[in-house]
Amino acid sequence: MGESLAALIRPLALALWGAVLLVSTLTSRLELLLRGVFHPLVGLSGVVLLAIALQQALQGRRERHWNRSWALSGLLAIAVLLLPPNPSFSDLASNRNSDLGSDVELDFLLPPGQRSLTDWVRLLRSQPDPQLYNGDPVRISGFVLTQPDGPPQLGRLLVRCCLADATPIGLPVRWPSGFSAQPDQWLAIEGRMGVDNVAGQQRSVVLPERIRTIPRPAKPLEP
Structure with a gap:
C-alpha cells in the first residue's frame, strides 16, 4: 500500500501544478500577473503537465521511497490553488x-x-x-x-x-x-x-x- 502511494506522488504533484495553470488561465488570476497575450501559453502548459501526470500514473512506476521534493511541490500547488494571488501594486x-x-x-x-x-x-x-x-x-x-x-x-x-x-x-x-x-x-x-x-x-x-x-x-x- 505504501509503495502504491509513493508511486503516485510524482504524477499527483504534476497534476496539481497542471491544475494550477489551467485554473489560473480560466479565471482572472493571470490578469494580476501576466499580459493576456501570454495566457494561452500558460493554459497549454497546464494541459501538457496533466498529460504527463496521466502518462506516469498509467505507467505505474514503483518508487522505492517517498520523494519529499515532489510531496512538498504538491503541497505548494494546493496552497496556490487555495490562496489566489493578491499583489500590492503600490x-x-x-x-x-x-x-x-x-x-x-x-x-x-x-x-x-x-x-x-x-x-x-x-x-x-x-x-x-x-x-x-x-x-x-x-x-x-x-x-x-x-x-x-x-x-x-x-x-x-x-x-x-x-x-x-x-x-x-x-x-x-x-x-x-x-x-x-x-x-x-x-x-x-x-x-x-x-x-x-x-x-x-x-x-x-x-x-x-x-x-x-x-x-x-x-x-x-x-x-
Missing part, C-alpha cells in the same frame, strides 16, 4: 523604475476626456508644458500610488510580459482637503488638469471634482 511600484524609455509617444488625437491615465502620462512626458493642458477635462482611474517624497499619486502598472518587468506610472493629484487616499485603493477621478509650482517649476496636476472608490479592474495591468 508596494511593487515603490521598488521599480518609472522610466518609460522609448515607449513615450506624443498623441493629441484622443479628446482629453477620453484619455486614460496611461495616455496622459505618455503625453505629458512627450510634451511636458503644463499650459498646453490647463483646464482640459480628465476622466481617469487607477490605484493610489504612494510617493517617498510627496503626496500619493494615481497610478498604473505597465507590463511588457508580467509583473517581473512592470513599470509604474502615476499622475500628481491635488487631493481635496480631508480626503485620505489609501495605498492600493482603486479610484475613478473626474475633474480637470491644472498647474502646480514645485521647486520653482510648473507641472501638470489633476484637480478632482469627483472621486469614486471602484473595485480593482478585472484587467489591472496595461501594455
Whole structure:
C-alpha cells in the first residue's frame, strides 16, 4: 500500500501544478500577473503537465521511497490553488523604475476626456508644458500610488510580459482637503488638469471634482 502511494506522488504533484495553470488561465488570476497575450501559453502548459501526470500514473512506476521534493511541490500547488494571488501594486511600484524609455509617444488625437491615465502620462512626458493642458477635462482611474517624497499619486502598472518587468506610472493629484487616499485603493477621478509650482517649476496636476472608490479592474495591468 505504501509503495502504491509513493508511486503516485510524482504524477499527483504534476497534476496539481497542471491544475494550477489551467485554473489560473480560466479565471482572472493571470490578469494580476501576466499580459493576456501570454495566457494561452500558460493554459497549454497546464494541459501538457496533466498529460504527463496521466502518462506516469498509467505507467505505474514503483518508487522505492517517498520523494519529499515532489510531496512538498504538491503541497505548494494546493496552497496556490487555495490562496489566489493578491499583489500590492503600490508596494511593487515603490521598488521599480518609472522610466518609460522609448515607449513615450506624443498623441493629441484622443479628446482629453477620453484619455486614460496611461495616455496622459505618455503625453505629458512627450510634451511636458503644463499650459498646453490647463483646464482640459480628465476622466481617469487607477490605484493610489504612494510617493517617498510627496503626496500619493494615481497610478498604473505597465507590463511588457508580467509583473517581473512592470513599470509604474502615476499622475500628481491635488487631493481635496480631508480626503485620505489609501495605498492600493482603486479610484475613478473626474475633474480637470491644472498647474502646480514645485521647486520653482510648473507641472501638470489633476484637480478632482469627483472621486469614486471602484473595485480593482478585472484587467489591472496595461501594455
